[in-house]
Amino acid sequence: MRDLRDIDTVGVVGAGTMGAGIAQVAATAGYDVLMRDVEAEFVEDAFDRIEDSLDRLVEKGEVDADDRGAILDRIVGTTDLADFSQTDFVVEAAVENMDVKRDVFAELDEEVPDGVPLATNTSTLSITTIAAATEREDRVVGLHFMNPVPVMKGVEVVVGEKTSDEAVDLAHDFAEDLGKETWESDDKPGFVTNRILMPWINEGIRAFDEGVASKEDIDKGMKLGTNVPMGPLELADHIGLDICLDASETLHEELGDRYKPAYLLKRKVDAGDLGKKTGKGFYEYDEDS
Known part of the structure; x- marks a missing residue:
């Protein structure tokens, strides 16, 4: 199992409110980010939201104005999941629908290297059921960010039936490296x-x-x-x-x-x-x- 030292590029699936926020905080923490959605316009809208968010944080003095451009430069948009073959850690933030998430995870399982953990930002759906769409159930973990991601400090780590201790530890470490605090929940409906x-x-x-x-x-x-x-x-x-x-x-x-x-x-x-x-x-x- 990988650790933080192995993560250079983070893949984010979904460029909605949550996906854009996750991409922003990962890039702010120094990671290269690949942000994907099904339509190019959704990706463009996400960049607009990230720019607006960074502008507000600069105004508040929480982000240095000189760092704003570098953060944006670390995020690359795509509509092709095949590009995720170059990622070292993936966070899925697609719509809250089990069929959609299982389809995404099945495709990620084909495109992402075998050793790469896959995290889902689901807020209510079963990690175990999502993981069963892959051949790497031990490396699938819940990583439930709170909205708005750049502002909220908490991240819920959710443990599926077959999630390994190593994947859970990495999820905690990754979230904490983004400046978040974590707590842990079993894979029960709604989590904590x-x-x-x-x-x-x-x-x-x-x-x-x-x-x-x-x-x-x-x-x-x-x-x-x-x-x-x-x-x-x-x-x-x-x-x-x-x-x-x-x-x-x-x-x-x-x-x-x-x-x-x-x-x-x-x-x-x-x-x-x-x-x-x-x-x-x-x-x-x-x-x-």
């Missing part, structure tokens, strides 16, 4: 974070829908009462209501009615009000909010 977070968000939505309090007071009460930085409705907007719904439905299927998504969450997603990324969720957003 979403198993606890999704019911909290759903109950906040139900409380609002049932008229317990205004959305502002629900969020304010939870922030002041529990010392969290965001209340459940604000956090749901930030994550994306469609992502919250997908996670809740997966947990509902696996764990029963205590994880049933709130009706208002489904209604918002059906209406296309997905939160901050669409400009409207439970709150409304503009570029400065």
Whole structure:
């Protein structure tokens, strides 16, 4: 099994919000990054997001202005998974769909050298089931970054049924080399974070829908009462209501009615009000909010 000294080039599959964030923090840590998505325009959009993120971090003094260009130069975009034959560690951040992830991992297994570990950023899906699409189940591990990746310090390392101790250790070491702190979870539905977070968000939505309090007071009460930085409705907007719904439905299927998504969450997603990324969720957003 490889260690950090063997990793020069990191492959990131998926150039959405999470994939772009993972590519950014890996490049900031000094790794060369190959970022892939199915369409060139998705890759271009990811570079725009990374540039905007770096600009904000430069304004805050968290990234040196002289380093901005070098970070961007370390990221290369592609639409071809065959290019991943040159990678030393891969993080998959495709859509949260088991069929899609298994297809991606089966293809990665063909293209990526045998000794290279494959990590998935899934937030709810089984690492064991994803790994079974490959011939390297011992080298498949969960590496669940939090959103937004450049800001959030935590990464959840998830251990599949056949994940080796060496792969788990490397996942911890890699995340910590990116400046993150890690915790570990067994491969159970929702892992640690979403198993606890999704019911909290759903109950906040139900409380609002049932008229317990205004959305502002629900969020304010939870922030002041529990010392969290965001209340459940604000956090749901930030994550994306469609992502919250997908996670809740997966947990509902696996764990029963205590994880049933709130009706208002489904209604918002059906209406296309997905939160901050669409400009409207439970709150409304503009570029400065």
